[in-house]
Amino acid sequence: MSYNSMELMIVVASRNLEDNSTVVVGTGAPCAAAMLAQKTFAPNLLIFFEAGGVGAQMPTMPISVGDSRTFYKGLIASSMPEIMETCQQGMVDYTFLGGAQIDMYGNLNSTMIGTDHDRPKVRMPGSGGANDLASLCWRTMVMTVQNPKRFVEKCDFVTTPGYLSGPGARERAGLPPGTGPYKVITDLCVMGYDKETCRMKVESIHPGITREQVEKNTGFELLWADELKVTEPPTEKELSILRNEVDPLRYIIGRGA
Amino acid sequence: MNNEAANSGTLFMDPDVDKAREFFRNKSRKMVSKVTTIKEAVAELISDGDYLAVGGFGTNRVPTAVLHEIVRQRKKHLGLSGHTATHDCQVLAAGDCFDRCDVAYVVGLEARGLSSASRRAFESGKVKAVEWSNAALAWRYKAAAMGIPFMPGRIMMGTDTAKYSAFKEIECPYTNIKLAALPALYPDVGIIHVHRADVYGNCQIDGITVSDQDMARAAKRLIITTERIISNDDIRRQPERTIIPYYYVDAVIEVPYGAYPCNMPYEYFSDEEHLRDWLEAEKTEEGLLDFLNKYIHGTSNFYEYLQLCGGMEKIKKLRNLELLINSNNTGSAE
Numbered sequence: 216m217s218y219n220s221m222e223l224m225i226v227v228a229s230r231n232l233e234d235n236s237t238v239v240v241g242t243g244a245p246c247a248a249a250m251l252a253q254k255t256f257a258p259n260l261l262i263f264f265e266a267g268g269v270g271a272q273m274p275t276m277p278i279s280v281g282d283s284r285t286f287y288k289g290l291i292a293s294s295m296p297e298i299m300e301t302c303q304q305g306m307v308d309y310t311f312l313g314g315a316q317i318d319m320y321g322n323l324n325s326t327m328i329g330t331d332h333d334r335p336k337v338r339m340p341g342s343g344g345a346n347d348l349a350s351l352c353w354r355t356m357v358m359t360v361q362n363p364k365r366f367v368e369k370c371d372f373v374t375t376p377g378y379l380s381g382p383g384a385r386e387r388a389g390l391p392p393g394t395g396p397y398k399v400i401t402d403l404c405v406m407g408y409d410k411e412t413c414r415m416k417v418e419s420i421h422p423g424i425t426r427e428q429v430e431k432n433t434g435f436e437l438l439w440a441d442e443l444k445v446t447e448p449p450t451e452k453e454l455s456i457l458r459n460e461v462d463p464l465r466y467i468i469g470r471g472a
Numbered sequence: 473m474n475n476e477a478a479n480s481g482t483l484f485m486d487p488d489v490d491k492a493r494e495f496f497r498n499k500s501r502k503m504v505s506k507v508t509t510i511k512e513a514v515a516e517l518i519s520d521g522d523y524l525a526v527g528g529f530g531t532n533r534v535p536t537a538v539l540h541e542i543v544r545q546r547k548k549h550l551g552l553s554g555h556t557a558t559h560d561c562q563v564l565a566a567g568d569c570f571d572r573c574d575v576a577y578v579v580g581l582e583a584r585g586l587s588s589a590s591r592r593a594f595e596s597g598k599v600k601a602v603e604w605s606n607a608a609l610a611w612r613y614k615a616a617a618m619g620i621p622f623m624p625g626r627i628m629m630g631t632d633t634a635k636y637s638a639f640k641e642i643e644c645p646y647t648n649i650k651l652a653a654l655p656a657l658y659p660d661v662g663i664i665h666v667h668r669a670d671v672y673g674n675c676q677i678d679g680i681t682v683s684d685q686d687m688a689r690a691a692k693r694l695i696i697t698t699e700r701i702i703s704n705d706d707i708r709r710q711p712e713r714t715i716i717p718y719y720y721v722d723a724v725i726e727v728p729y730g731a732y733p734c735n736m737p738y739e740y741f742s743d744e745e746h747l748r749d750w751l752e753a754e755k756t757e758e759g760l761l762d763f764l765n766k767y768i769h770g771t772s773n774f775y776e777y778l779q780l781c782g783g784m785e786k787i788k789k790l791r792n793l794e795l796l797i798n799s800n801n802t803g804s805a806e
Binding site: 241242243265266267268274278279280281282283285286292293294295296299303322326332333334335336337338339340341342343344345346347350351370372373374375376379384385387388389390391 | 528529530531532533554556558575576577578579580582583584586590591594595596597600601603604605606607608610611614625626627628629630631632633636641649650651652678679680681682683684685686735737738741742744794796
């Protein structure tokens with residue numbers, strides 16, 4: 216069965232979640248990944264939205280992290296402090312984030328492009344809840360397309376902490392121990408992080424993608440797993456649930472190339 | 473960023489809890505009707521230079537009618553708490569109303585794209601930005617609502633967000649861990665749109681409350697717009713539903729559909745088409761000016777704007793969307 220890059224990313228992301236765990240998602244691809252996980256192997260995955268929605272049974276994909284779909288038939292329509300406090304308290308396992316730039320330690324930029332904070336070349340939204348979620352949730356995943364503009368040697372601005380400057384840096388900065396980046400899922404490959412160096416490490420390459428393509432689309436030196444795998448392609452069942460039940464109007468998967 | 477200066481941002485608002493207590497000591501407790509008009513509330517309660525906090529979540533349950541009136545009355549040099557500020561930031565930037573901002577989320581309208589007017593405001597250097605996060609601003613409201621000078625949090629530390637922020641780090645006196653001491657934020661004026669309120673300002677909100685419970689208590693003056701005014705008996709029938717009590721409230725205005733073009737949970741969905749028109753019109757200064765002249769300066773109130781956007785027929789469509797009513801009904805009354 217053929218599939219596009221967005222469908223592949225969503226399927227791969229969904230497989231990295233667990234049943235009976237908790238995840239904070241935004242709208243778009245991460246939300247689709249969490250919904251797909253619920254409908255395949257993780258019926259008791261609990262979805263949180265940072266504006267306050269918990270455990271919604273979403274009738275359609277939400278447009279906003281705070282729209283009424285995010286608590287439709289939910290368990291709680293709570294508040295932003297409630298969700299952030301639940302993360303800080305240690306009850307939230309996963310979160311998905313994105314950004315305009317990411318570096319080898321998984322640090323993310325969603326604040327600005329340029330070098331002068333008073334006069335940025337491009338002003339972007341800022342942290343929103345991203346800094347909080349990456350600081351407080353146990354495992355942070357990133358879903359993004361991979362190209363050298365996005366995967367950079369150095370972020371223009373570190374909005375959201377990955378492993379900061381490397382091993383031990385999060386803990387030294389004062390962030391809760393045991394938290395941090397977990398996976399990066401792109402249109403080319405899946406990356407984790409090397410335990411020793413905290414640097415991004417390719418774990419599997421998507422079918423039909425070459426190592427050179429991955430390197431060419433990355434602005435820093437990648438580490439490679441000893442046993443480099445080929446990503447398991449989406450199954451018929453995964454694709455059919457994604458297309459028919461998760462995103463029937465193709466809001467998200469329609470964006471895939 | 474190369475600047476290594478620790479947390480170099482300006483703290484716009486004084487976290488002095490005793491000064492705040494003096495203010496609240498003198499705030500009226502009279503349970504009298506606070507019903508007024510949008511025009512009067514904005515004229516009397518918001519002055520040039522004030523620091524504003526806007527309730528809801530960007531394109532959800534925002535007090536659009538008040539935001540438009542701020543632009544219409546050409547309020548200037550405001551401060552803005554950029555807590556999930558999407559359409560609210562867009563409207564106030566379009567009106568060139570603010571020149572300093574505590575940023576958690578601004579400029580963007582989530583997946584819809586970036587607001588060009590907001591970008592111009594920040595990129596030109598006109599708006600002074602200090603960086604925070606959503607939890608940081610939520611907890612700053614909470615500290616103010618609690619009457620304590622700061623709330624400790626385990627966020628922002630180690631990043632450029634912290635370098636361009638204005639919090640200080642402290643060590644926990646019990647466990648010796650590092651903490652971000654997030655200073656209490658007392659906005660001059662809070663503006664919140666709710667589902668129901670009585671004439672005194674006792675408010676009910678359906679669905680998520682975002683940070684409004686704390687923000688309402690942190691703000692020195694509070695303007696409430698409500699879909700519907702209900703009786704005090706209705707409030708007393710379900711006192712557990714009162715999320716904002718009357719003594720924090722300075723003005724109550726009944727504005728049905730007052731969050732349009734944004735989503736009001738259980739009432740109407742966001743008007744994505746009109747939000748796209750906003751993003752499109754803002755791309756040039758001239759386009760924005762025409763747009764503002766048509767929809768805000770060229771209208772005398774929120775209902776003329778709503779009428780221009782399709783009036784009740786549009787609202788009916790948005791209600792069908794919100795309530796998941798599958799209908800080919802275009803919204804006409806026939």
